[in-house]
Amino acid sequence: MSWQQRINAALNERRAADAFRRRVAVEHGAGRWLQRDGERWLNFSSNDYLGLSQHPQAVAAWQEGAARYGVGSGGSGHVSGYTVAHQQLEASLAEWLGYPRALLFISGFAANQAVIAALAGKDDRLVADRLSHASLLEAASLSPAQLRRFTHNDVSHLQRLLATAPDGQQLAITEGIFSMDGDAAPLAAIHEATRTSGAWLMVDDAHGIGVTGAQGRGSCDAQNVRPELLVVTFGKAFGQSGAAVLCSDTVADYLLQFARHLIYSTAMPPAQAVALRAALEIIRSDDGQQRRETLASHIRAFRRGARTLGLTLTDSQSAIQPLIVGENDQALALAQRLREQGCWVTAIRPPTVPAGTARLRLTLTAAHQGQDIERLLEVLHGARQ
Ligand SMILES: *Cc1c(COP(=O)(O)O)cnc(C)c1O
Numbered sequence: 001m002s003w004q005q006r007i008n009a010a011l012n013e014r015r016a017a018d019a020f021r022r023r024v025a026v027e028h029g030a031g032r033w034l035q036r037d038g039e040r041w042l043n044f045s046s047n048d049y050l051g052l053s054q055h056p057q058a059v060a061a062w063q064e065g066a067a068r069y070g071v072g073s074g075g076s077g078h079v080s081g082y083t084v085a086h087q088q089l090e091a092s093l094a095e096w097l098g099y100p101r102a103l104l105f106i107s108g109f110a111a112n113q114a115v116i117a118a119l120a121g122k123d124d125r126l127v128a129d130r131l132s133h134a135s136l137l138e139a140a141s142l143s144p145a146q147l148r149r150f151t152h153n154d155v156s157h158l159q160r161l162l163a164t165a166p167d168g169q170q171l172a173i174t175e176g177i178f179s180m181d182g183d184a185a186p187l188a189a190i191h192e193a194t195r196t197s198g199a200w201l202m203v204d205d206a207h208g209i210g211v212t213g214a215q216g217r218g219s220c221d222a223q224n225v226r227p228e229l230l231v232v233t234f235g236k237a238f239g240q241s242g243a244a245v246l247c248s249d250t251v252a253d254y255l256l257q258f259a260r261h262l263i264y265s266t267a268m269p270p271a272q273a274v275a276l277r278a279a280l281e282i283i284r285s286d287d288g289q290q291r292r293e294t295l296a297s298h299i300r301a302f303r304r305g306a307r308t309l310g311l312t313l314t315d316s317q318s319a320i321q322p323l324i325v326g327e328n329d330q331a332l333a334l335a336q337r338l339r340e341q342g343c344w345v346t347a348i349r350p351p352t353v354p355a356g357t358a359r360l361r362l363t364l365t366a367a368h369q370g371q372d373i374e375r376l377l378e379v380l381h382g383a384r385q
Contacts, residue, residue, distance in 0.1 A: 018328035019349050030054065030239065032367040034344040041344035042372050044362045049211050049319045050291040051367030052239030052279050061278030065271030073267040077104075078256075081267030089273045092280055093244050097217060097230065101252035102244045105261060106268050108206050108233030109135040111243040113142075114261035115202065115229060116171075118254070120145035123168030127161045127199070129153065129185065131178050134352070136204060140173065152178075155189045162197040170199035176208035176219025180353050180361060182316030184208075187225040201227040207318060210237025216283045216292060238279045242268050291366035295319055298364045298373050305377040311384070322348075323380075324359045331358035337383040343376055 001009065014020045028035040030053040034043040052058055065085060073081035086104055093102035105111035116139035120126055124145040128136060131152045140147045146166060150157040162170055172194045174185045187203060194201040208219030209232040215221075216237065220230060230246040245255065255262065282288050302321055306313055314322055325331040331347035338345050338360075349358045364373065 018332060019351075032365075032369070032372065041339060041342055042368070042375060043344050044364070044376060045344055045346040046365065047207070047236040047363060048239050048367065049207075049237045049295060049363070049365050050239065050283070050288065051365055052210075052237065052282060052291075054367070055239065055279070055282060057282060058239060058275050058279045062271050062275035065274030066269075069270035069274075071271060072269050075266060076263060077267040078263050083267075083270040083273070085270040085273040085277070086267060089277045089280070090244070092277055093232070094246065096215070096280065096284065097221075097232070097246050098226065099230065099246035100249045102246050103252055103255055103259075103262065104268060104273070105243045105245065106265060107241060108133075108204070108231060108235065108243040110261040110265070111231050111233070111245050112136050112204060113139040114259040115231070115245055115255065116140055116143055116173075117260065118258040120171060121168060123166060125166040125168070125170045126173060127158060127170060128173040129175065129178075131181060132173055132175060133179050133204060133206070136173050136175075145171075152181075153183070153185055155186055155193055158190060159193045159197075162193060162199055165197070170194075170197065171202055172199050173202045174204075176203055176205035177212070177318045177320070179207055179320070180348060180359070181314055181322060182207075182318040182320030183314060184219060184223075184318070187220060187223040187227070191225045191227060200229065202229040202231065203227040204231045204233075206231070206233040206236055207320060209233070210283045210288075211292060211295065211319060216288055234276055234279070237283065238276060240272060240276055240279060242272060242276060294366040295364060298366075298368055298370070301370065301373045302362075302364060302377065305373070306380070309377060309381050309384075311380065319364050321362045321364065322359045323362065324357050326356060326358060328358045331360060334383055335360055338379055341379040341382065343379050 026034055026036045030046045030048040033040045075081040090102040112135040120143045122144035126140045126145050126147050128140055128149050129152055130149040148161045150161055177184050191201050203220055205218045210216040212219055213221030233243040235241045325334055328349045335345050335347040345360045345362055348361045
């Protein structure tokens with residue numbers, strides 16, 4: 001097959017399976033409303049869990065940062081792009097999360113790729129939860145290290161896989177809160193298993209940071225665990241983008257030598273680092289605490305209401321509340337009916353989730369009001385008739 005034939009065949013296959021992906025350009029997609037073509041919907045598909053993407057202090061900090069530093073960093077952090085704004089944000093993150101060091105990355109995807117590529121060699125073994133995010137599994141499958149996957153949240157399966165040592169080292173990989181299911185990993189038991197076998201643990205807490213734990217310190221804090229490598233991202237509760245890896249001094253020094261996503265890529269704009277520090281301050285403040293409480297009360301109200309309606313919920317206690325539908329066409333049709341009733345939800349289909357588990361991934365945020373959750377339940381009730 002020529003390139004063109006191969007591309008056409010791949011696209012046709014996606015179309016035939018109701019799995020063709022399209023983007024929609026919106027006028028506004030974060031916060032309480034999604035706005036498009038002058039119309040608006042209640043937004044149940046953003047990861048802006050605390051509503052901070054629209055927070056006046058975060059917006060002002062970005063503006064002030066741009067006025068002071070300009071809009072770009074001008075280079076890789078290894079050349080001239082690492083400013084005092086980046087340094088201060090790293091120091092604040094390290095102090096907040098109780099690690100010696102934090103290193104900033106431009107995205108969670110880049111951080112996960114960089115860490116796994118820099119650490120794992122051909123004699124090593126990566127042992128990842130089967131439902132880990134694509135950025136982790138992709139990095140692991142591109143790595144020369146052996147990749148084994150353990151059954152989702154199954155600590156005894158993890159233990160069995162770790163029990164036979166490879167020639168090199170082992171790194172266990174999981175998430176704090178799973179992105180498509182919303183459930184939490186048993187981090188204490190997982191860390192115990194890795195420690196016993198001499199493996200290291202890497203936790204990606206994209207969906208826990210800012211939202212759970214004291215001061216929003218995340219899933220590890222909530223479960224009193226300190227993995228050797230903690231990845232936090234700023235595209236969710238922080239309401240912006242970017243990521244950081246929290247680690248020891250020596251691991252940070254090692255990543256600065258060998259993490260190619262850091263060395264060969266332009267540092268995030270310093271203004272963004274200023275805005276991220278403002279978001280961190282909000283997260284740690286009473287304002288952040290109130291937002292977490294608002295979100296928690298929306299989650300409780302949604303789960304209570306959904307149970308009353310007889311909807312099947314997962315055991316997620318997080319802002320991610322999936323309704324598993326099954327087939328792609330059913331999930332798309334249900335999402336469409338909800339949109340017709342003013343609620344914007346996204347159908348998530350394979351390969352993002354396992355085949356036969358197409359779902360609506362509903363996300364609740366502190367930007368919602370109590371009546372929004374009631375409206376969602378009412379519309380779900382009607383759409384499922
Ligand atoms: C969103 C997400 C990422 C990617 O982070 P970005 O900063 O958006 O690139 C990584 N891991 C998990 C678990 C995520 O949900």
